[in-house]
Amino acid sequence: MASTTRSSQVSDATAKINRRRRKARRSTFAKIAMIVGILLVTSAIIWMVWFSPLLVSRSVSVQGNAQVTREDILDAAQVEMGVPLVRLDVSQIRERIVQLPGITQVEVHRSPTGVVSLVITEAVPAYVIGLSSGYLLVSDQGVGYMTVTERGELPLVDIIHDDSDLSARLMGDAGVISVNLPESVVSAMTKMSATTPDTFTIYLSDGRQILWGSCEDSPLKAEVIVGLLGVSASYYDISSPSHPATR
16 A cells, blocks of 8 residues: 555656656747747848848938039938948938038938938028129138129128138138128128228218227127117217217
8 A cells, every 4th residue: 555655656756747847848949939039030130121122222302401402412422322221321421411511510311211311501601702703602600611693681791811810810700790780780781891800891882881890799889880870970980889989
């Protein structure tokens, strides 16, 4: 009787061990299957993104440009067609475009549809310098970047334009003054000129002149001249805005 009991206990223990082993094997197989599945999915994604013809560059869109032509931007961008999107060197595309005169910033976006979008930020002209071939657009930083045939309503500035330090200084100072000029002055002026940084003079269409002086305190000078032009005079000196004078 005791022998039968021991035999039954041994049989039960063996059965439990076998069940544990089968369970462990199933768990191992499941883990292996899961790992293989993950590897297959990952490989498929890598292939689709890096090598598949599905996610490739198909077209280029240009947005935000008004002064620089789409053709010039595309020529500079050199975006390859049929290339996997992730392999496009976005930083190089951006760097090539921003070298174009008149462009200050570029954003490059890639769409799963294959469209490469170029979002352009252009320089804003503050004034123009007259040239024999037209007008040079100049930013508020004093950087000339594009020649146009018409100046529109931008202030015309008569200063030297060459590679000298004086020219660079005058162009920068003219930018500061131009962005602070009241609209009433811009619409009435024929030009602004200077030979030194502290002799900027504005000539109005009715013959009156405004000695602006240097670019310092330009916001305050703008406020002063608006009221001062109401005084009957031919010459307005606001080079020292706290002590304006007329004659």
